[in-house]
Amino acid sequence: MKFSKVVLVLALSIFSLSSCKQAAKKEVEAPKKVLAQNPQSVSLSISGMTCEIGCAKLIQSKLSKKEGVKMAKVIFKDSTATVAFDANTISKKEIIGFIDGIADGELYKATELTAEK
Structure with a gap:
């Protein structure tokens, strides 16, 4: 039982870290157009x-x-x-x-x- 909890926690951690990197990469790839402010x-x-x-x-x-x-x-x-x-x-x-x-x-x-x- 403890082994399955450890595996689950590890899997969730890897998933969380990889999804954050992908989101950051998308923001870098598509910079927002900045207009002069008034x-x-x-x-x-x-x-x-x-x-x-x-x-x-x-x-x-x-x-x-x-x-x-x-x-x-x-x-x-x-x-x-x-x-x-x-x-x-x-x-x-x-x-x-x-x-x-x-x-x-x-x-x-x-x-x-x-x-x-």
């Missing part, structure tokens, strides 16, 4: 948030995972969000639409804040 940021007003954890943190988390978004900070107290993004990947309009679509589009409404002069 960093921008936008300040947004978000209506419909009722709590810090369930609303603000949810929006911030979802934005942070969105392709092209480099950083997202949602402040519940001020009902605002600041989003740093790559304009070559995503636009302000797409970010606003993404926020509006969270929770099936029934809760949140984002609008761009304009700088006061």
Whole structure:
């Protein structure tokens, strides 16, 4: 019984090591095309948030995972969000639409804040 466990552990170890090497090799063979980045940021007003954890943190988390978004900070107290993004990947309009679509589009409404002069 002990011998079969040793063989099983050894087989799993070899399998794990060989699969990691193959995955690494595939990444080296197909380098990703890198486009020049166009960093921008936008300040947004978000209506419909009722709590810090369930609303603000949810929006911030979802934005942070969105392709092209480099950083997202949602402040519940001020009902605002600041989003740093790559304009070559995503636009302000797409970010606003993404926020509006969270929770099936029934809760949140984002609008761009304009700088006061």
